[in-house]
Amino acid sequence: MLSPSLRIKQYIKQQPRQARLLATAFLALTLSILAGCNSAGSLEGSASHVPLPSASAATPLPSVIPSPTDKTTTPPRNEEAPAQTAGNNDPVALTIAAMTLEDKIGQMLLVGIDGTQPDPETQRMIAEDKVGGIILYADNIKGLDGMVSLVNALKQSNKSNPVPLFMSVDQEGGKVSRMPAEYASIPANGKVGRTNDPQSARMMGSLLARQVLAAGFNMNFAPVLDINSNPDNPVIGDRSFGSNAPLVTKLGIAEMKGIESEGVVPVVKHFPGHGDTSVDSHLELPVVNKTAAELSKLEWLPFQAAIKENAAAVMVAHILFPQLDKDKPASLSPIIIGEQLRGVMGYQGVVITDDLTMGAILKNYDLAEAAVDTVQAGSDILLIAHEYSNERKVREALLLSVRNGTIAESRIDESVNRILSLKARYALSDEPVAVPDLNKLNKDVVNWSHTIPE
Incomplete structure (x- = not known):
């Protein structure tokens, strides 16, 4: 049986580019936090002690990609922007950068x-x-x-x-x-x-x-x-x-x-x-x-x-x-x-x-x-x-x-x-x-x- 992370990775490959960016970042976020849990014990024993990232950690982001059905949104940004503009390896910021408004x-x-x-x-x-x-x-x-x-x-x-x-x-x-x-x-x-x-x-x-x-x-x-x-x-x-x-x-x-x-x-x-x-x-x-x-x-x-x-x-x-x-x-x-x-x-x-x-x-x-x-x-x-x-x-x-x-x-x-x-x-x-x-x-x-x- 495939591990959850491998199943997610296979799923990611099937998605459009925008969704792949988001899914990859979210997978990185999940695995990084789980790694922190595993270093101190299982989720069952440590969920209450895994610190949430500070809200202030989010990196300022560029304009969002407009919805195809919405004619009043902000101008589109380059799809490569998430990896380039997050400015660090914070998986939360990377995930948010791949999201539209x-x-x-x-x-x-x-x-x-x-x-x-x-x-x-x-x-x-x-x-x-x-x-x-x-x-x-x-x-x-x-x-x-x-x-x-x-x-x-x-x-x-x-x-x-x-x-x-x-x-x-x-x-x-x-x-x-x-x-x-x-x-x-x-x-x-x-x-x-x-x-x-x-x-x-x-x-x-x-x-x-x-x-x-x-x-x-x-x-x-x-x-x-x-x-x-x-x-x-x-x-x-x-x-x-x-x-x-x-x-x-x-x-x-x-x-x-x-x-x-x-x-x-x-x-x-x-x-x-x-x-x-x-x-x-x-x-x-x-x-x-x-x-x-x-x-x-x-x-x-x-x-x-x-x-x-x-x-x-x-x-x-x-x-x-x-x-x-x-x-x-x-x-x-x-x-x-x-x-x-x-x-x-x-x-x-x-x-x-x-x-x-x-x-x-x-x-x-x-x-x-x-x-x-x-x-x-x-x-x-x-x-x-x-x-x-x-x-x-x-x-x-x-x-x-x-x-x-x-x-x-x-x-x-x-x-x-x-x-x-x-x-x-x-x-x-x-x-x-x-x-x-x-x-x-x-x-x-x-x-x-x-x-x-x-």
Whole structure:
């Protein structure tokens, strides 16, 4: 059997020149980061300790190659430019230099789809818009065979893009579970929190990761680091490990490490903290009247701990904190993302918005403007969970914002730098998976669950 790198090299040879440049650079990026992992141990043992390249490492790039269907883009550059203008051997910079502006914007979009198999709009988002990732929800998943078939088909739709997809899902345990009935159920964080046992939480993370990995996913929107401090909260509840910061921090970080130990990308959520809201942001915009000083004593503590542990990705919530930013919710706020998360807390990893098609945004802000605002604030990946028209609106808004100078292309490069580094760090690929035999995994889940008190 050919090694993954040889299979990729054979694939590269079959691609057009532009794709070969990108694929070769991305392969170099992956192998260089994996070499770093192997020098310190396997990915399983060291994923959390592989440093992401600094966003500032990206080299300033020349003008991009225009899309054949777009008459308003910048003039074309020489195809030889990537190797000549990157100015160094940084594989991230080489990869970015081989990408068009359209390619780069695509990497910043993580989208939901309709139905249980790829329709023409889904295929266009992947093959033409080159979105960076897909998220599946319960409506997309109908049984084990259907789920695996869908995941494989989505990856196949990405065959013309040398950069693999984030295949993501919300698999938290408890009431937020996307896996079909063939999977053994994992209890909610609240139950695990009552054990006060980080080893149990780490095992939970490992089992959640094994569940999603078996179906071909590579990113899980977990753990929840919100502190359940408001009994009237309609959306968090037992999704949280508990009502105090030390407990949530200890168990949340343990779960995060369990997820990443299996080679799945964990996304901690929902910064700056969704635990003290009394409104569901899926429906309306919550407002929390806390100062930065108050947040730093409770809500921010688990996230600060996750950042110290080199968290792969952080999801930012749609919550208005008027004491920090009276105009924009956290997910669109340069104060909360740029000044606090990236500045004060020093986070240099991937920032992902919560779904921009939730009521908190669509009922209060224009989607296109919100997309531009969140990138200016410091977000890297924009989650658009519903409707092809929304994906197109966001994509066009970002393209226009770069072409008219509202957003510098170097700012886009910073985000793509982080995204590609993360994909390489976890050695993501679009390889299909077989329908798994779940007997061993389900037995392990059941045995572990028996250690959790009711």
